Amino acid sequence: MNRTWNNKAWWMVLPVVLLVAFSAVIPLMTVVNYSVQDTFGNNQFFWAGLSWFEEIMNSQRFHDALLRQFLFSGLILAIEIPLGIFIAMNMPKKGWGVAVCLVLMSLPLLIPWNVVGTIWQIFGRVDIGLLGKFMALIGVDYNYTQNVIDAWITVVVMDVWHWTSLVALLCYAGLQSIPEAYYQAARIDGASRWAIFRFIQLPKMRGVLLIAVLLRFMDSFMIYTEPFVVTGGGPGNATTFLSIDLVKMAVGQFDLGPAAAFSLVYFLIILLLSWVFYTVMTHLDKQGG
């Protein structure tokens, strides 16, 4: 068969290519550039090969931050996903309660990250904060600036407060789309509350849960502002997550080479994990049907 090849259409793609180049590829390439070079100042760079990558991959500091990051994201998913499902299942399905619930649930989502951080920073303070004062009043020794466990609890609870609504709202949308006939059929079949959840609600929520898990994982894995405002990564390095560590390295110490290598490794980890999540969950989906 004789095909006429006409490549003029590629010109149409050019605006997008330019846009993506300026917004993503070129900034990323400068990072790649830094990650393989070294400088002693005066804007004079020389080739450093993969030595920064070697240094990062072997650095205890990076390992610790990565471990803390996994622990944090794991906790966030383990708390927010079940809690979100639970809240969604107990939200009213009709009447005036729906609007009230939706508005109340959306409020935390509308607050900027640094404001959330500030709210909790003050809320938890032992001298003037409501939470800190209250804890002292009931005799609990709570101080997020000194105690590692307290700092972790504060940061995790803050994130749960900020983002569980998102999971709940997504699940609520999924639940609302289940036709009434399913519940009626389940009643006729004598299904228990648990069986209804396991065989009707959960399968019907799978699509939105996939989105919820992905969003919450990526967001919590990249978290910076809130813990930075509340604990500043402390006490010690106890709440220094990857992005906080990265900023310390790049802006605080001005170690551009290692920081660039750090960024790239960080980026690849997120990319890899998101891909794994997506593949596993879509595979489960296919298996399910």
Next chain:
Amino acid sequence: MAEIHLKQLAHSYHPHPSGVQDYALKEIDHVWEDGKAYALLGASGCGKSTLLNVISGLLHPSQGQVLFNGEDVTNLPTEKRHIAQVFQFPVVYDTMSVYDNLAFPLRNRGRDEATIRQRVGDIAEMLELTGELKKKARGLAADAKQKISLGRGLVRQNVAAILFDEPLTVIDPHLKWLLRMQLKSLHQRISNTMIYVTHDQTEALTFADQVVVMHDGYVVQIGTPQALFERPSHTFVGYFIGSPGMNLLPVQIEGTQARLGELKIELPGRYTIPAGRKTELGIRPEFVSLSRENRGHSLPVSIQHIEDIGRHRIVRAELAGHALNVIVPGDVAVSDDCRYLDFDRSRINIYADDWLQEART
């Protein structure tokens, strides 16, 4: 298996119904005999689904009682009533195989696996699903899914009645009649009480021993398909059943004659209608014949339009200013110059305020 008695039953979706207009289901007192197949026929929104959901227990009636074999089940929850119900849109449990779907109601009731295997095997065979048992229910076509919904009801041995809520709505037309035949032969085999809700008269008439016609929350007639056709007890039944429906002409009754404008129509008997009631003459298009010549008592008519629909022709005519349909069988000639019309006198029904009147002979 059970006889279902609806005792002075009515339902309103309003918490405090103020009058009869608030009731989606007006008061009904009716016995559904054990082992019979009923069709519940009516236009959308006439209260048929409400009635069905009251029987299955998904709705609690505002007044009255539901009795199964004389036992009051009004306050029993759905799962205790041993009812099977098939819904308009197929309900299957997506993540389960066909086998697990069918086994689900038994597992919920704690039966042992050997019994379950036996029952599911039997039901699958009855519904011709044996080959699909291992497949995921989600991937199947709509008709197979409806069979699964039905199977989940049948798999319980002590089913009191099987309720169908417009089960063929989403089925392809060429599979509809097949599934309907299977349902009918199923009914002959298991002789369960079946109630089949539909707005499709063909479905109702082919499926059921008895057809219950509902209109605006009222049960307007209960009878065999033949009775509905020949002696509709309400004008709604007259024009809802039949294609086209019954012709209704506003008339005045004078003894054994009806007067339609200037025309006089001979009636099968003598009627006495109190003054001030809306009086109509009903005649099915099948029982009207056209001719070129006056045959004695023929009425003058003008033909507007002849529609050939294959087996027969539908003639749209005008009689004394009123539209009238006539069905002409395929083997009878008809043309525009037919200017006379006769009614089959014995097939004439007289209605006062929409209800059928009896003639005195």
